[in-house]
Amino acid sequence: MRIRNSSIQKGKSAGYRLIYQVESPTNILLLTIYFKSDREDIAANEIRDVVADFSSESG
Numbered sequence: 001m002r003i004r005n006s007s008i009q010k011g012k013s014a015g016y017r018l019i020y021q022v023e024s025p026t027n028i029l030l031l032t033i034y035f036k037s038d039r040e041d042i043a044a045n046e047i048r049d050v051v052a053d054f055s056s057e058s059g
Contacts, residue, residue, distance in 0.1 A: 017033065
């Protein structure tokens with residue numbers, strides 16, 4: 001999900017990126033967040049690694 005950074009005037013494309021997992025209609029798990037200017041797009045395998053790390057820590 002792209003989130004606008006109110007400190008800059010470039011819209012959502014230069015804002016924050018949130019990677020999350022919907023567990024249920026009332027439970028959303030935030031996996032990671034990063035600032036677009038600090039990093040380009042996150043690869044699918046990196047997202048899988050974040051999910052795996054979280055699952056092993058919480059399980």
